[in-house]
Amino acid sequence: MVDYIKELKKRFKVATDLETRERYSKDYGFISPKLSKFRKIADAVVWLYSEEEIKEFFKIQQDYHFYIVERGNGTNTLGGAMPIKEKSVIVIPEMKKFEVLNGKLISDPSVEFNDLDVSSLPVYPTSFNMATIGGFVAGGSLGIGSLKYGAVWDNVNMIKVVNQKGEYTFYDNDVKKVVQSAGTVGIITKIGFRLIKRDKIVVKNYKFKKVGDAINKALDLIDEAEFISIRSKEMAYNISNENWDNWNLIVGFPGEDGKPVTSADIITTFAGAYFTVVNKKKVSYYSVDVKIEDLEKLDKIKGMIDCELARSQGKLFSHTYFLGFSEIPLQNEKVFNLHSYKINDRVEEDRLKKIIDFKKVVDPEDYINPGKIEY
Incomplete structure (x- = not known):
């Protein structure tokens, strides 16, 4: 047994058996064969139960220089919780307290959405029946509610993170140094999330011959x-x-006039639609963020296409999925690369710069989720 694992076992809950290491050395990125081929099996899995333990863990890491991959419940489809380097340790924070304070949620990272009133959250992931809030904040982006309320980084107003250099707390626009960083800048220990009052949602369908309509x-x-x-x-x-037409509009409204939406409907038929079809049909898939004014180009493209309207930093666009295509059929649009573990292939440039600048300060040698960000 290598020295650093012996040291970790003296102080923390650690598993080193192959079954456990294999189980926790992957996430839902396994649906992409392009991602899966990069996976390594971690040397150990470590559970940490407090911020003090996380700080102690980083002291050992500084002595032994192993790699760290933080993990929630592994629902990310982009390989964020998948080790790609040898000599890696999976870290699972087991911190599960939360409270509502002054109109916002203050949460530990391992709180599951199942334990929260998701109707009060402006945005939450399609995997909310399994995901942790820390995993969503570290690796998520859009989600249910992002059309009306914006992406996850538009709704987190406080975040605390621990790394080799110490602890950092950011507020408001500065949270973008950490949100969607895929755990590359430290282990999240506290999250502030704004809250809303959401009415019951019903769905209406509209059918059209032309995508422009x-x-x-x-x-x-x-x-x-x-x-x-x-x-x-x-x-x-x-x-x-x-009895669908060429182009079909599915709209969720607050109120009573329409078909009620269940949690299962949301996961399988709305925001999680691409994941549902990919699993069922085993087809290729791509995602492109398309300007609203460019969506009419889709009339010339035949195949499985799903446009999810969303907002990020106040900007409206279509998070568009193409399924079963041999290549991306639209050019000159921003590709949201679902087959890359590098956040550079997804994160908007202004937010990426904030993450990179912070990464250079706290982890210049790239020990925290190594290889997941180019800088």
């Missing part, structure tokens, strides 16, 4: 909608067997 109707409804999807006939049929 679907877009115009979506824009008419944009101010009142909680979520909006525009789907090609081929995509819509793979979600539910109805």
Whole structure:
């Protein structure tokens, strides 16, 4: 047994058996064969139960120079919790306290969305029935509610992180130094999340021959909608067997006039639609963030297409999935690379700069989730 594992076992709960190491050395990135081939099996899995233990853990890391991969419940589909280097240790924070204080949620990282009232959260992940809030903040982006309320980084207003250099607490716009950093700048120990009052959501469907008509109707409804999807006939049929037209608009509204939405519906038929179809059909998949004014180009493209309207930093766009294509059919749009473990291939440039600048200060040798960010 290598020396650093002996040292970790003296102080923390540690597992080194192969079954446990294999189980925790992956996340839902396994759906991408391009990601899976980079996976390494960690040398150990370590559970940490307090901020003090996390600080002590980093002291040992500084002595032995092993790599650290932080993990929540492993629901990320982008390889964020997957080691890609030898001599790696999976770290699982087991901190699960939360409270509502002055109108915002103050949460430890390992709190599961199942333990929260998600109706009070402005945005939450499609994997909310399994995910932790720390995992979502570290590796998530959009989600349920992002059309109306923005992405995760628009709704986190405080974050605390511990790394080799110490502890850091950021507020408001500075939280972008940590949010969506995929655990590359430290272990998150506390999160402040703003809260809202959300009414019950119902769904209405609208059917069109032309994608332009679907877009115009979506824009008419944009101010009142909680979520909006525009789907090609081929995509819509793979979600539910109805009499769909060429282009179909699925809109979630607050209120009573429409079909009620269950949690299962949200996961399988709305925001998690691409994951549902990829699992069912075992097809290739790509994601592109398309400008609203460019969506009409889709009329010339045939196949499974799913447009999820969203906002990030106040900007409206379509988070668009192409399933079953041999290559990305739209050019000159921002690719949200679902087959890369590097956050550079997803994060907006202004936010990426904040993460990189912080990374250079606290982890210049790239020990924390190594290889997941180029800087």
